[in-house]
Amino acid sequence: MNKLKKLFYVLVKYAGFYVYFGPARIRALFYSLLFKKVGKKVFIFGPFRCGAPENISVGNEVVFSNNCVVGGDYGVSIGNFVMIGQNTTIVSSNHGHQLKGVPMLRQEMYGSKVLINDDVWIGANAVILPGVKIGQGAIIAAGSVVTKDIEPYTIAAGNPAKPIKKRFSDSDINILLDRVKSPLYRYYKTDYAKKFVPRFYEADK
Numbered sequence: 001m002n003k004l005k006k007l008f009y010v011l012v013k014y015a016g017f018y019v020y021f022g023p024a025r026i027r028a029l030f031y032s033l034l035f036k037k038v039g040k041k042v043f044i045f046g047p048f049r050c051g052a053p054e055n056i057s058v059g060n061e062v063v064f065s066n067n068c069v070v071g072g073d074y075g076v077s078i079g080n081f082v083m084i085g086q087n088t089t090i091v092s093s094n095h096g097h098q099l100k101g102v103p104m105l106r107q108e109m110y111g112s113k114v115l116i117n118d119d120v121w122i123g124a125n126a127v128i129l130p131g132v133k134i135g136q137g138a139i140i141a142a143g144s145v146v147t148k149d150i151e152p153y154t155i156a157a158g159n160p161a162k163p164i165k166k167r168f169s170d171s172d173i174n175i176l177l178d179r180v181k182s183p184l185y186r187y188y189k190t191d192y193a194k195k196f197v198p199r200f201y202e203a204d205k
């Protein structure tokens, strides 16, 4: 009986995993047909909406939580190991509004590319505006509206989002920024990197 129970729990556990993550993987595979690029192990939880998907590129190991919106008109580039909280909106375009007497609807759009670097965590309900660059390792607090670039390893919060603190010391941040340039970066936290490149982990102590 105990064995049966165990088997039942294992089945529920694995089935639960596939029921929860499966559709998000399938959605990512679908968007890999439309996006400029989609890396490995990308999860897109639904509902997900986007415009100009041909201008959106997504790296490896990226998660879009439920209800994200991405406007790719002027380009959106997302790096590796990025987590995007639920209800986040990323836009790369603005409506023209400078001409007098012309309805804004009829004015030309303008905008520029949004760049989200590796290892960024974007909290729920954030809005990322056109042209913004979010540095590696930065955190965007829940509900923030990001209007300007955010430095690497900085936590930014509010509307407009302002830096509230750095995650680590400047010297550690420099080591971490160097890691990305290493061809070993993609092996990060694997036994291979731990054994052969201990320098990789200096900043982790």
Ligand SMILES: CC(C)(COP(=O)(O)OP(=O)(O)OC[C@H]1O[C@@H](n2cnc3c(N)ncnc32)[C@H](O)[C@@H]1OP(=O)(O)O)[C@@H](O)C(=O)NCCC(=O)NCCS
Pocket: 065, 083, 084, 085, 086, 122, 123, 124, 125, 139, 140, 141, 142, 143, 144, 155, 157, 158, 164
């Ligand atoms: C930013 C965050 C990670 C907190 O980081 P933290 O290092 O623990 O920061 P603290 O909680 O110590 O807060 C530091 C300051 O920032 C403020 N702050 C924290 N989150 C904030 C937010 N979302 N908006 C505005 N201010 C915020 C705090 O009030 C505090 O202000 P104070 O110094 O005046 O008291 C967290 O608040 C957050 O927004 N997480 C996102 C959670 C989320 O969206 N999860 C679901 C998606 S995965």
